[in-house]
Amino acid sequence: MKTxxxxxxxxxxxxxxxxxxxxxxxxxxxxxxxxxxxxxxxxIKVPMEVHKQILSETYHDTIDAIFFSLxxxxxxxxxxxxxxxxxxxxxxxxxxxxxxxxxxxDTHLKKEYTFDNYVVGNSNRLAFIAAxxxxxxxxxxxxxxxxxxxxxxxxxxxMHAIGNYITENSNKKVLYTTSxxxxxxxxxxxxxxxxxxxxxxxxxxxxxxxxxxxxxxDDIQFLxxxxxxxxxxxxxxxxxxxxxxxxxxxxxRSPDDLKKIEERLRSRFMWGLPVDIYPPDFNLRCDIIxxxxxxxxxxxxxxxxVIEYIANSCVNDVRHIEGTIRRLxxxxxxxxxxxxxxxxxxxxxxxYVNTNIYINNSIASIQNAVAEYxxxxxxxxxxxxxTNNVVRPxxxxxxxxxxxxxxxxxxxxxxxxxxxxSTVSTAIDKIKEELETxxxxxxxxxxxxxxxx
Numbered sequence: 001m002k003t004x005x006x007x008x009x010x011x012x013x014x015x016x017x018x019x020x021x022x023x024x025x026x027x028x029x030x031x032x033x034x035x036x037x038x039x040x041x042x043x044i045k046v047p048m049e050v051h052k053q054i055l056s057e058t059y060h061d062t063i064d065a066i067f068f069s070l071x072x073x074x075x076x077x078x079x080x081x082x083x084x085x086x087x088x089x090x091x092x093x094x095x096x097x098x099x100x101x102x103x104x105x106d107t108h109l110k111k112e113y114t115f116d117n118y119v120v121g122n123s124n125r126l127a128f129i130a131a132x133x134x135x136x137x138x139x140x141x142x143x144x145x146x147x148x149x150x151x152x153x154x155x156x157x158x159m160h161a162i163g164n165y166i167t168e169n170s171n172k173k174v175l176y177t178t179s180x181x182x183x184x185x186x187x188x189x190x191x192x193x194x195x196x197x198x199x200x201x202x203x204x205x206x207x208x209x210x211x212x213x214x215x216x217x218d219d220i221q222f223l224x225x226x227x228x229x230x231x232x233x234x235x236x237x238x239x240x241x242x243x244x245x246x247x248x249x250x251x252x253r254s255p256d257d258l259k260k261i262e263e264r265l266r267s268r269f270m271w272g273l274p275v276d277i278y279p280p281d282f283n284l285r286c287d288i289i290x291x292x293x294x295x296x297x298x299x300x301x302x303x304x305x306v307i308e309y310i311a312n313s314c315v316n317d318v319r320h321i322e323g324t325i326r327r328l329x330x331x332x333x334x335x336x337x338x339x340x341x342x343x344x345x346x347x348x349x350x351x352y353v354n355t356n357i358y359i360n361n362s363i364a365s366i367q368n369a370v371a372e373y374x375x376x377x378x379x380x381x382x383x384x385x386x387t388n389n390v391v392r393p394x395x396x397x398x399x400x401x402x403x404x405x406x407x408x409x410x411x412x413x414x415x416x417x418x419x420x421x422s423t424v425s426t427a428i429d430k431i432k433e434e435l436e437t438x439x440x441x442x443x444x445x446x447x448x449x450x451x452x453x
Contacts, residue, residue: 008070009034009044015066020059028054035085042067042075045085052079068235072202073189074228107167108176113160119291121284122418124154127275131158135165138172138214138246142273144237148251149277152317155250158277159216162248172213179222182209183229209236214246220269221251224260234265241268280318281415282364282378285311288318292325298332302340309345313353315362327352363401363415369451370397373444382417396441398424399431400448 009032017025033045046052055063056079067075115135120128127147134145145162147155163174185205192198209215215236223230240247251258254276255269280288289307293299310328314320331348332340371378374393381394394416401412402424409421416424434441 005034005037011070012063012066015070016062019062019066028059035080037075040073040075041078043078043080046079046081049081055079064231065235065238068232069239071199072206073199074231105173105175107163107174109163109167109174110160111164113157114164115161117291118154118157118161119284119288121280121287122414123278123280123284124158127155127158127277130273130275131162132165134246134248135162135169138166138170139244143241143244144247144249144269144272146249146251146255146269146272146274147277148254148274150252150279150317152319153277153279154318155277156218159218159248159250163214163216166214166246173211174214174216175209175212176216176218177209178218179220182217182233183223183226185209186229186232210239212240212245214248215240216248218250219252220249220261221253221258224258227262230262230265234262234268237265237268241271247272278411278414279316282308282311282367283382285314285321288321289325292322296325296329298329298340301332301337302345305342306340306345309342310349310353312364312368313349315364324349324353363405363407363412365452366400366404366448367397367415369448370400373448373451382415384417395427395431396445396448398427400445402428404449404452 013029013032016029020029028051031047032051035043035045037043044055046055055077060077063077064074067073115128115132118128127149130142130145131147134142147158149155160176163176166172167174185208189198189202189205192201223233237247249269255266255274258266258269286307289310293302310321310324314324328340328345328348335344335348337344367378367381370393371381374389376390376393380390381397383390385391398412398416401407401415402409407415409424413419413421413424431441435445
């Protein structure tokens, strides 16, 4: 049995009548007549010219959304008066098939990513807390949850952990996908020429992404320059959100910085909770290394010096740490040492990381150089002690981090024991002021900078 254009239009009229006032329905919709559908162009007869403008401008989004919900197709609407009518053969639409419930749903989740093996520190604590809250009560808090930060900081791990927790503790339907996969699935609709096949594929697409309780979509920034896909995701987002279904999104930048994403989408990303993840500080990097080597062949072979060497050598992201550990595991398997000393680690990783412990102008390198110069520990710089022999070096280190790196104040504060950015700013201003009159301080800074080189 086939669904005619008129039958489809009758369903539309029923839907639009529930979304606009009675007067608006009588004036703008009651006298419309569907004429034809050809190559996704829906031609509709209107009584007067003014209807064209009102329907195209005032009611376009509502009309578009209703027809997409009924068919899964983004139509282009053509409004014509009696005088403009062209004879166009009608294309009938197949009746939407009943979707059979799948016996086993593929969540696309990686089971190894859980909250239990996610290492938490100052740079990711807020994101972790928000993720746990969402996992425990999906659809009721922080919807959408928007996690952002540069590549390799653990966003994907956290998203999979949310999905795994929900599937293990409820019967909710969870789907993890990437924006590229979503985009490819959607563009597949346009590539099909056969009307029946196109409708079936569109229905499968809609069922996959809307018939879920939790949609997790990774790397949303890759939807830039994909206008049609963004339009479709706008409808998917709205339908899920209105049904209190949980949406979790990740990006390498904040919603405000996604300039090539439609404004209406970016504003919706801000409806819930945007939360960022910073690069891990030294302490967190050490904790991550300990977690990664746990239950491996090298767990009991290396000491804190080696862990700190790796932490100082891998300052960018967690993936670099993981690659370094894999390299050390492979080298150890070949050489079979009784212990992994610092010299052994440097030899094993010499072609993989910078063997100079002072990585060029990183916060970690500056902390090490300052601590060595003043004969105190890095932990003193990060700690709570406020004696003069610690406070002054701490201020100098913060100042150098500001002028020798591109890191923001909030990141510098995190690396110095989680201090507030205003504390960092005050320390920097103090050193700047002293430099104008203190020749010894100028000399001291030159010597520390020389160490960095």
